[in-house]
Amino acid sequence: MTAVKKELLIFDLDGTLIDSVPDLAQATNNMLTTLGKSTYPIETIRNWVGNGSRMLVERALVGSVEVAEGQLSKEEADHAEKVFFDAYAKVSGDNTVAYPNVSEGLKKLKQAGFTLALVTNKPSQFVPKILESFGWSELFTEVLGGDSLPTKKPDPEPLRHVCRTLQTAPEHAVMIGDSKNDIFAGQNANIDTLGLSYGYNYGQDIRELKPTAAFDDFQGLVDWVITEYT
Template structure:
């Protein structure tokens, strides 16, 4: 893994790193459950279930379990209802986290190539980035459907390296979950994380990224001089930095 000062490109996670989409997801989840005549969900759990793509999210919401599965007919109906509600919502509550615009503007000014690799569908990810006015900062967006395997597989980062004509270890992964860190380690990339990401309710420090930022506004300076960062523990429900058993590769 190269020092941060030798990084040639940056790959970002989308949800929970650049954009807060949790409120729109909660809205769509509640509408789906109402259409299915199922009890309302405790919305506090939803953000802990994000990060593994739409299919797993639907299974989790319908089963009320992070590793839950529902019968295929139920999943298919629920998925259609959720997507319809989510698209009708039109990202009304989606917002960039503080410091994101500043970070992207500075990296663009510094001519650092940037891509997005997400477990969300490519079309939905592009639509969200366009809606928030930041799609122009990224050379390409790779969603779950564009890859053989989603994160924590390294496929997205390896594909990004091929498209950018650089070596994988010249990429810095910027995310917010253990899946992002594991994907980066498997690809041989550096990995830094935001402190506020969607990570199953677990503090990201237990995933041991190279650095943790409370705001991405700090990140461009990190690439230039690799300042060491002190990481303070945060109190969370769990301390095990592993995804659910059925998510692990």
């Protein structure tokens, strides 16, 4: 395979670099308890993660990954989201862990000369603490949360915004993530996409979405990127 040289690697966060489901599940169930609703097992909540906090909250309120139009009022969802934010802010974060080889891999990619950026659908207020806890704050040149712009993944605009900000042509950028939101955002932005199979993709094999390449572990991705893109 002959690949165009890449300069910019744009990473997703949850399900790609970190497994945050234990803490998200705790905050979700704390929210539900506060609202007087039934709670759910962590594996159920795992299937609701990936589209940002608002969608997680709405799925928890209805108890399903599918939320029908008009099933919830805006007022109900707004209130529940505020309760969720309060609950998530109080979670220690001790149960959020980096996937194997991620810290070493990010540093290796940075040392290889790539610019690293982060585009997550997680609300931006929660991102700095997470990056700091893993010692990653200095690795990312640009960081966008799900509320940093009017739209979020799978809309391509966050990726285009990063490319414009860092003055990198799309053909020299790569989107790396674990879900259809990441792959669709990259494909719609006309940039290469690399999928990771271990994250949160609603039970669907990431390879079915036809990313440029897919990997079962982060170390394999890092080795491939350095071989193919430098």
